[in-house]
Amino acid sequence: MKEFHSRRRVEFADTDMAGIVHFARFFVFMETAEHELLRALGAEVHFEHEGRTVGWPRVEASCRYLSPARLGDVLDVAVRVLKRGRRSMTYGFTIRCAGRRVAEGRTSTVCCVLDQPTGLEPIPIPASLAEKLGEYLATPAESAADRTPESAKL
Amino acid sequence: MKEFHSRRRVEFADTDMAGIVHFARFFVFMETAEHELLRALGAEVHFEHEGRTVGWPRVEASCRYLSPARLGDVLDVAVRVLKRGRRSMTYGFTIRCAGRRVAEGRTSTVCCVLDQPTGLEPIPIPASLAEKLGEYLATPAESAADRTPESAKL
Amino acid sequence: MKEFHSRRRVEFADTDMAGIVHFARFFVFMETAEHELLRALGAEVHFEHEGRTVGWPRVEASCRYLSPARLGDVLDVAVRVLKRGRRSMTYGFTIRCAGRRVAEGRTSTVCCVLDQPTGLEPIPIPASLAEKLGEYLATPAESAADRTPESAKL
Amino acid sequence: MKEFHSRRRVEFADTDMAGIVHFARFFVFMETAEHELLRALGAEVHFEHEGRTVGWPRVEASCRYLSPARLGDVLDVAVRVLKRGRRSMTYGFTIRCAGRRVAEGRTSTVCCVLDQPTGLEPIPIPASLAEKLGEYLATPAESAADRTPESAKL
Numbered sequence: 001m002k003e004f005h006s007r008r009r010v011e012f013a014d015t016d017m018a019g020i021v022h023f024a025r026f027f028v029f030m031e032t033a034e035h036e037l038l039r040a041l042g043a044e045v046h047f048e049h050e051g052r053t054v055g056w057p058r059v060e061a062s063c064r065y066l067s068p069a070r071l072g073d074v075l076d077v078a079v080r081v082l083k084r085g086r087r088s089m090t091y092g093f094t095i096r097c098a099g100r101r102v103a104e105g106r107t108s109t110v111c112c113v114l115d116q117p118t119g120l121e122p123i124p125i126p127a128s129l130a131e132k133l134g135e136y137l138a139t140p141a142e143s144a145a146d147r148t149p150e151s152a153k154l
Numbered sequence: 155m156k157e158f159h160s161r162r163r164v165e166f167a168d169t170d171m172a173g174i175v176h177f178a179r180f181f182v183f184m185e186t187a188e189h190e191l192l193r194a195l196g197a198e199v200h201f202e203h204e205g206r207t208v209g210w211p212r213v214e215a216s217c218r219y220l221s222p223a224r225l226g227d228v229l230d231v232a233v234r235v236l237k238r239g240r241r242s243m244t245y246g247f248t249i250r251c252a253g254r255r256v257a258e259g260r261t262s263t264v265c266c267v268l269d270q271p272t273g274l275e276p277i278p279i280p281a282s283l284a285e286k287l288g289e290y291l292a293t294p295a296e297s298a299a300d301r302t303p304e305s306a307k308l
Numbered sequence: 309m310k311e312f313h314s315r316r317r318v319e320f321a322d323t324d325m326a327g328i329v330h331f332a333r334f335f336v337f338m339e340t341a342e343h344e345l346l347r348a349l350g351a352e353v354h355f356e357h358e359g360r361t362v363g364w365p366r367v368e369a370s371c372r373y374l375s376p377a378r379l380g381d382v383l384d385v386a387v388r389v390l391k392r393g394r395r396s397m398t399y400g401f402t403i404r405c406a407g408r409r410v411a412e413g414r415t416s417t418v419c420c421v422l423d424q425p426t427g428l429e430p431i432p433i434p435a436s437l438a439e440k441l442g443e444y445l446a447t448p449a450e451s452a453a454d455r456t457p458e459s460a461k462l
Numbered sequence: 463m464k465e466f467h468s469r470r471r472v473e474f475a476d477t478d479m480a481g482i483v484h485f486a487r488f489f490v491f492m493e494t495a496e497h498e499l500l501r502a503l504g505a506e507v508h509f510e511h512e513g514r515t516v517g518w519p520r521v522e523a524s525c526r527y528l529s530p531a532r533l534g535d536v537l538d539v540a541v542r543v544l545k546r547g548r549r550s551m552t553y554g555f556t557i558r559c560a561g562r563r564v565a566e567g568r569t570s571t572v573c574c575v576l577d578q579p580t581g582l583e584p585i586p587i588p589a590s591l592a593e594k595l596g597e598y599l600a601t602p603a604e605s606a607a608d609r610t611p612e613s614a615k616l
Contacts, residue, residue, distance in 0.1 A: 012497060012507060013332060013490040015325035017200065017379060018268050022321055023212040024181035028475040031178070035474060045474060045533060046171070058177040060303060062216030068274060071325060071507060114172050120222060149214060166343060166353060167336040167484055171477035171533060178475060182321040189320060199320060199379060225353060225479060325508065326576050331520040332489035339486070354479070366485040368611060370524030376582060422480050428530060457522060 001138045003078045004040060006033035010073045020068035027061055030093045030105050033077040041132040046114070049126060056109040057120055059088070062149040063105035073097045081136040082143045087111050087122045089133065092148040106148040155292045158194060160187035160231045164223050174222035181215055184247045184259050187231035195286040200268070203280060210263040211274055213242070216303040217259035227251045235290040236297045241265050241276045243287065246302040260302040309446045312348060314341035314385045318377050328376035335369055338401045338413050341385035349440040354422070357434060364417040365428055367396070370457040371413035381405045389444040390451045395419050395430045397441065400456040414456040463600045466502060468495035468539045472531050482530035489523055492555045492567045495539035503594040508576070511588060518571040519582055521550070524611040525567035535559045543598040544605045549573050549584045551595065554610040568610040 008029060016022040035045045046055045069075060076096045083090035093105040112120040125133075138146065162183060170176040189199045200209045223229060230250045237244035247259040266274040279287075292300065316337060324330040343353045354363045377383060384404045391398035396418045403411040420428040433441075446454065470491060478484040496518075497507045508517045531537060538558045545552035550572045557565040574582040587595075600608065 011490065011494045012324060013330055013493065016320060017323035017325065017327045018209050018211060019325045020211070020274075023215055024178050024185070024321060027178035027181065028473065031475065032473045039534070055172050057172060057174070057222070058219055060216070060218045061177055062214070062303060064214045065212055068211070072501070149216060165336065165340045166478060167339065167486060169479035170474060171479065171481045173479045176475055182319065185321065186319045193380070226347070326517050326519060328519070328582075331523055332486050332493070335486035335489060363480050365480060365482070365530070366527055368524070368526045369485055370522070370611060372522045373520055376519070428482075457524060 001080055001142045002136050003080045004033070004037040004136060006036045006077045006079065008032070008075055008077070010069050010071055010075065012071055015071055020070055023063070023065060026063050026065070026095065026103050026105060027107075029075065029077055029095060030061075030063070030091070030107060033079045033093065034091055034107065034109075037079050037136065041129070043129050043132070049123070052113045053115045054123065055112060055114045056089070057112050057114075058107050058109050060108040061105070062107075063103055064149045065103050066101045069095075069097055069102050075102065079136070080138055081133055082106070082138055082146055082148070084125075084130065084133055084137055086124050089125070092138075092146050094148075104148045155234055155296045156290050157232045157234045158187070158191040158290060160190045160233065162186070162229055162231070164225055164227045164229065166225055169225055174224055177217070177219060180217050180219070180249065180257050180259060181261075183229065183231055183249060184215075184217070184233075184245070184261060187233045187247065188245055188261065188263075191233050191290070195283070195289075197283050197286070203277070206267045207269045208277065209266060209268045210243070211266050211268075212261050212263050214262040215259070217257055218303045219257050220255045223249075223251055223256050229256065233290070234292055235287055236260065236292055236300055236302070238279075238284065238287055238291050240278050243279070246292075246300050248302075258302045309388055309450045310444050311386045311388045312341070312345040312444060314344045314387065316340070316383055316385070318379055318381045318383065320379055323379055328378055331371070331373060334371050334373070334403065334411050334413060335415075337383065337385055337403060338369075338371070338387075338399070338415060341387045341401065342399055342415065342417075345387050345444070349437070349443075351437050351440070357431070360421045361423045362431065363420060363422045364397070365420050365422075366415050366417050368416040369413070371411055372457045373411050374409045377403075377405055377410050383410065387444070388446055389441055390414065390446055390454055390456070392433075392438065392441055392445055394432050397433070400446075400454050402456075412456045463542055463604045464598050465540045465542045466495070466499040466598060468498045468541065470494070470537055470539070472533050472535045472537065474533055477533055482532055485525070485527060488525050488527070488557065488565050488567060489569075491537065491539055491557060492523075492525070492541075492553075492569060495541045495555065496553055496569065496571075499541050499598065503591070505591050505594070511585070514575045515577045516585065517574060517576045518551070519574050519576075520569050520571050522570040523567070525565055526611045527565050528563045531557075531559055531564050537564065541598070542600055543595055544568065544600055544608055544610070546587075546592065546595055546599055548586050551587070554600075554608050556610075566610045
């Protein structure tokens with residue numbers, strides 16, 4: 001399974017009074033890694049499609065925390081595509097620090113037109129982007145074996 | 155099932171360029187509601203126990219996004235106790251805006267001594283607090299029926 | 309001088325590994341208090357004016373930190389209008405915790421059309437809102453005596 | 463005048479509903495650049511000194527916003543030392559995007575023992591670190607000419 005890797009160093013503002021990275025920040029780390037993958041594939045995060053602004057709101061996000069990360073730690077965020085739907089994507093993430101597993105996460109996003117006054121309108125993923133994302137797509141067996149926290153009741 | 159309710163208004167800094175509350179902020183909303191519950195029960199979030207500082211690092215967090223929240227929206231965050239372990243708690247959350255479901259989430263936290271140089275050390279939840287938290291404990295049937303996103307593979 | 313007061317409790321995610329509120333969070337506290345003032349005056353933070361979206365980007369912000377704030381502290385954020393220009397506003401803020409001064413700040417904002425693809429376009433503050441904001445306007449003497457951190461070289 | 467440069471790309475979570483980087487985030491960008499400078503000099507941000515934890519709480523921070531930054535922009539954050547006191551440091555920052563000035567800021571920090579239950583206790587900057595920081599110290603003339611927003615009334 002092909003993975004995309006993104007690196008970042010833990011900043012002071014990422015920490016909380018327990019002396020470790022605040023748990024909500026890991027969702028930002030995952031999102032940014034996903035966006036770097038899109039950028040590496042030549043896609044914008046928000047883009048114009050037939051004159052409308054398209055983006056990727058999340059419909060689900062989860063994270064399991066395995067060991068704490070601290071100020072100055074260099075984190076490796078690995079991204080893989082667990083599922084590519086017609087209008088949605090599911091990504092799996094593994095965050096490591098010097099080989100140690102720090103967190104595992106999963107997000108599901110939907111390709112949406114954002115400029116609807118009444119809300120967000122899902123649309124099919126443009127074909128050229130869908131094809132590029134396929135490069136990172138896990139096989140069904142790999143996806144089934146993936147250890148990231150899956151939601152049972154969606 | 156008894157629920158604790160916390161209210162907050164969406165702030166400008168909660169939003170992102172899609173014009174809606176950034177998905178990671180919901181985890182902060184859930185955490186704060188949990189802490190308000192603890193406070194309502196007379197407990198500190200970080201407290202001294204036998205001369206050591208004790209807190210509640212998260213081991214898992216998940217959220218399902220049902221409809222967007224926007225600047226100025228007043229959110230009601232309902233908290234319930236899905237599971238009370240000897241050293242851990244699982245909370246369920248439903249976030250609503252004027253009755254509309256915005257998000258559902260779940261977090262699992264572990265009662266830990268925080269001032270270990272080598273990491274976090276789980277300890278049993280102090281008995282008096284465990285008893286008070288029991289007031290909000292769902293029955294096993296309620297917990298099984300809960301619609302918050304559960305992780306299948308923990 | 310008339311002041312508007314906003315209250316909030318310090319949340320866990322506001323803190324950093326030094327055990328106190330992270331300094332950048334105070335700018336969010338000030339912004340939200342300003343927005344609550346606007347809301348109390350019947351104005352939206354982002355509003356439509358002649359078919360365009362108008363908002364208040366900041367052109368300057370400063371804060372002086374006098375004493376730390378910690379988890380659970382209830383902060384009183386006092387807002388006053390130090391200067392009302394034709395297209396800009398300068399607000400002064402004093403943040404207190406149980407009477408103790410925690411921080412003093414100042415922000416300058418410009419009334420701007422936001423939906424310009426090429427940038428932000430300043431426009432005059434709509435007359436009805438300017439009039440309402442005048443209610444909180446300090447006299448020139450009060451404004452000159454104000455202790456909030458002013459920028460000398462703008 | 464010697465400057466230290468730090469680079470970062472604007473992330474989605476840095477933006478707000480006006481479609482630009484939220485003004486409070488620039489203070490995080492400045493802090494991280496300061497910390498990278500410390501790290502480049504071989505110093506930890508929080509360090510042990512005579513058995514106590516020492517850090518750098520801010521006593522003042524200011525920023526002037528010159529042009530908006532947007533998702534994906536690569537920002538160059540230049541740091542210089544405007545003043546080195548016995549117990550405090552004043553840093554100046556210029557943030558640019560592809561040569562365009564985005565923001566200018568200034569922070570003052572105090573070297574403090576952090577583990578005082580009653581508050582923060584200022585101490586002299588350890589001599590070896592003070593010497594290294596001197597490498598980035600502006601001359602009095604450069605410092606006087608610096609365009610970063612200075613507070614007039616401290």
